[in-house]
Amino acid sequence: MTDTTTTRPDIKAIARRTLEVDFPAADAEAVRAAVTEDFVNTEAPPGTPPGPDGLVGMMRMLHSAFSDQRWEIHQVISEGDTVVIHCTHHGRHTGEFFGVPATGRTFAYAQMHLLHFTGDRATSHTAIRDDAALMRQLSAPRQD
Numbered sequence: 001m002t003d004t005t006t007t008r009p010d011i012k013a014i015a016r017r018t019l020e021v022d023f024p025a026a027d028a029e030a031v032r033a034a035v036t037e038d039f040v041n042t043e044a045p046p047g048t049p050p051g052p053d054g055l056v057g058m059m060r061m062l063h064s065a066f067s068d069q070r071w072e073i074h075q076v077i078s079e080g081d082t083v084v085i086h087c088t089h090h091g092r093h094t095g096e097f098f099g100v101p102a103t104g105r106t107f108a109y110a111q112m113h114l115l116h117f118t119g120d121r122a123t124s125h126t127a128i129r130d131d132a133a134l135m136r137q138l139s140a141p142r143q144d
Contacts, residue, residue, distance in 0.1 A: 009120035012076045015083040015113070018122075019071040026063040028056045035122045043127040055125075065102075066091035071111075085113040089129075093138050100138050107137040 014034060022030040032052040039051050041058070048054040062069065069091040077084045090108045093100075112128040 009117075011081070011083050011115075011117045011120070012078045014117075014120055015085055015115050015122070016073060016076055019085065019087060019113070020073060023059050023062070023071065024069045026059060028059070031056050031059055033121075036118060039122060040124045042125065043129075065093065065095040065097035066107075067094040068092045068106075072108075081117045083113075083115045083117065085111075085115075087111050087113070089134075097138065100135070103138055105138060107134055109134040109137070 018031065018034050021027070022034065032055075035052050035055055037051055039055060041048065041050075041054055044054055044058060048057060069089070072088040072090060073085060074088065075084075075086045087110075088108050089111055091106070093103045093105050093107060095102050109130045110133070111130070114126045115122045116124045
């Protein structure tokens with residue numbers, strides 16, 4: 001008798017690990033391994049290349065702008081080949097970020113990530129981020 005069952009990859013764990021471990025560590029190889037060659041990041045800035053190189057570039061840009069980064073995961077939901085992550089991105093602004101020079105300020109802002117998978121690799125990413133809250137925290141006059 002042959003076992004014909006197949007084990008589905010734990011896409012929730014893969015998505016969590018990418019945000020909780022790989023992005024904060026700026027682990028390019030792990031990030032590349034988590035996505036397909038034709039990966040599409042619909043939230044990337046204009047001019048960002050598609051595929052793993054674009055995602056690694058975004059990770060490196062965040063790493064150069066922010067120290068002590070972490071993504072606090074509030075909830076992960078999975079259905080079929082889709083994962084949704086509700087989280088808060090925390091860090092310290094220690095490098096230029098989209099024209100805003102380093103301020104040394106800490107920040108925390110809400111995000112939602114929607115990922116589609118084929119097997120154990122993400123094929124696409126869409127995000128909803130409170131970028132306005134982030135920019136207010138980085139550039140608003142100090143209230144000392």
